[in-house]
Amino acid sequence: MKPANIVRLLLLGGMWGMSFIFMRIASPAFGPILTAFGRVSFGGLVLIALLLLNNLSLDWRRNARFYLVIGLVNTAVPFSLFSWAALSIPSAYMAIINAMAPLFAALFGAVLLSESLSAVRIFGFVLGVIGVAILVGIGPAHVNFETLSGIAASVIAAICYGYAAIYIRQVAVKAPPLAVAAGSQIAASLFLFPIALIVTWVHPPSWPTTLYLTVRSVGAIVLLGVICTGIAYALYFRLIADEGASRAVTVAFLIPIAATIWASLFLNERITIGTLCGMGLVIIAIGLVLGLVRMPHRQWISKEQKNN
Template sequence: MSTSNLTRLVLLALIWGTSFMLMRIASPVFGPILTTFGRASLGALAIYLFARQRGVEFHWKKNAKTYLVIGLGNTAIPFSLFAWSALHIPSAYMATMNSLAPIFTAVFGFIMLGERLSWLRISAFVLGLFGVAVLVGIGPVSVTPLVIAGVLAGMGASINYGFAATYTRMYAKEIPSLATAAGSQFAAALALLPFALPSVPHAIEYGTSSALISVVILGIVCTGIAYALFFHLISTEGASKAVTVTFLIPATASVWAWLLLDEPITPGIVAGILIVLIATAMSLGLLKKLPFVKR
């Protein structure tokens, strides 16, 4: 990977790492759905303007169904689940659940595409669940029903990411990636609109500047700019290298939350993150080059 793209990769990890902390700030004020709606709307606008500048064609009518399914699976549902989990679990927990996405992508590749699910990937799935158990069991937060629900919501978000990634491979091959990104964000925002409206009066009355700034950053930076960086990495380095950003996000999310929200970084968090990241590496096939790993 070139030095410039390595810089972009680190920058992307820093940006996406902040998203969990920002949800921890915005969701208690605006609510999970309105927070997600604001993020999707601003993200859609940012990506759309960038895509139009590059002459990308959207073919809205033709691709409406694809945009909607991807928008629900990759944005509306998982963003809402993470925004809800932000009410109950630390940023490091959410970022670790996010790292499970490649594992669930492999599972959906088996279910929807009939791809071979090797013993290595099955082991990765089991190890990933074990990592989550370690994180929750010896992490800094007491295990309560709401904490467990928050963790399950984060896992649900990753399950949706896995489905959306597989669906995109199946039905969005002919659509420019930036068009898919912008179109799916617009579809997500429209789907969320009727559920977000009831929260508007509360947001107007009790909204804070920090929560509003958090939503703006979530939309423009963590969604709009981040997508531009991610798709640039995919186009220049390939998807397999771009997805390695997954390994950096839990660390950056933990550091941001430690610096700005005083969330602790404990041995339990470190252990859980490491186990999940090893499982993710197994799922992505990054351990195949090691001599002790069977092909």
């Protein structure tokens, strides 16, 4: 990987890791739906600006259905679920569970695309589930209904990301990646807008009591959309173009680490043995499923076969 792309990968991991911090700040003030709507709106504006700068077209008539499905499954629903989970579980929990998306993508690939699901991949998936179980059992948060519901919401969000990855491969729309990113954000905004209006009318957000907290909460939503969505998507698709999807997806290793560090620095969230053990197992599981980490036993067999 080129040095410039290594820098992009590190920046992307840091940005997406920070997104969970911003959700933890914004969601208590504005609620999950408004937080998600603000994120996709600001992110969409950045991506539209990048489209115009690159003279690219959305080709909405041709790709409208594709944008709507991706906007719903890959953006509106998981963003809302993670924003809701941010009300009850630490940032590290959300980031570690989010990192399981490649595992669910492998499962959907086996079911929908008849891709091979080897014993190593199955073991990786089981290892990831064990990692989350350890995180829940001996992590910093108390196990109660709120915690378990937040974890369930995060798991469903990761499942959405996994399915979306397979859907994109199934449809294989010939649109520039930047157009797909922008179109899906616009579609997500259109989907969330009426819901945000209804939620705001029925249950108005509880604005922070001081100017500092207000600026902090509003700033979190703006940064969540501009940096963690708009700029991050642009970096991600540049990585895919330069290095390929298999290398770009290794950012999944960095997100839990970055989120845990950011949360410890800015939200005073404790890093416990449960956090580290759960994160380590999930990261190893991702490596096994993606084929980036190989089991020693398989290497030993291959050497024996060569000797024979």
